[in-house]
Amino acid sequence: MVRKTFGESVADDMRYVLKACVGEENFVDTWPNKSNNFCCGGGGGFLQSGFKSARQEYGKLKHDQIMETGAKYVITPCHNCHSQVHDLSHHFEGGYECVHLWTVMALSMGILGPDERVYLDASLSECGINECTLPPDE
């Protein structure tokens, strides 16, 4: 989306949204980033190609980049990236969680339901229907 279509501005937009959700001090960028960033390896049909170990080896660069940030959560905007990064963490035992951008947005808005937290770790996912969501007044 950044390199092929909308350029740096859309990478900045996503960072703006993410920082607004988690706070500037909690956002750690990867290096390199934006147009210079590395592909995670979930795209181009790789996930369905049957070349599993090659796909994981491809993703090692992304995994190392993530480990370098020390971040606990990796935010991905697309479903293929989500599946790949989730698998990389598992395969290389990275210990990081991978969530969609919409999960973080809804969490920060206080509207994320209990069933919508499967990719969050226990401290954020174990809550009942009433503590979890703070929906608007009725």
Added chain:
Amino acid sequence: MADAALKLGAEPKETFMDKVRNLLPEEGHLNLCLTCGACSSGCPATGLEGMDPRKFLRMAALGMDEEVTSTPWVWMCTMCTRCVHACPMQINIPQLVFQARKSWPEEKKPRGIVQSCKAAMIDKATSSMGATSEDFVESVEETLEQVRSQQRGYKDLQVTFDRKGAKYFLNQNSREPMAEPDEMVPLWKIMHEAGADWTYGTAGWAAENYCMFAGNDEEWEKIVRTKAEAVDALGCEYWLNTE
């Protein structure tokens, strides 16, 4: 007096790379390589199958067509265009890769990719999982019902299908409605809180397009047209692709 010029018998044959060059705007700059290696040093697929983007391009330039059109590496390059971005000559290596994918006989291409493309041909849904429009509506309605009955503040949450004149047409990767429907809910709530005027469509709702990855131009185009026509038919101003 110098000897007469030596005449070689064979005419130079048209190589795979010549053919690709003729297809690309500005010939994809494919003849301008300086062999600097900037492409390979930032390519995550470097080393897989003993290949890297510079090597692939050089082999194509040398007319090693057999190797270039048979290496499984073309299925390991994600066509992410990092190499083009890094290249001082803006050489379009992923296009060369894409054309090499296309040159594979259908039965030799990775089955998973080909089947995902075929599955999208079954129904106007264009789902690579072969899910139909009815499957999608059913999954959404079931999930919505659960949210309405369980989540305080969302008793009247609305999700519409094929609503004419909505501003945004939203699509969804098949895996969400089919495998983890709860993942759709945060999106619905965000759209609701933002007051967005949006709708799903029963046609072309599946975001993915594996025919592109399969190097199948005809079916790729068919999928894109099905989706674009679905958006146009409802008169939506924006097509939001969540993929």
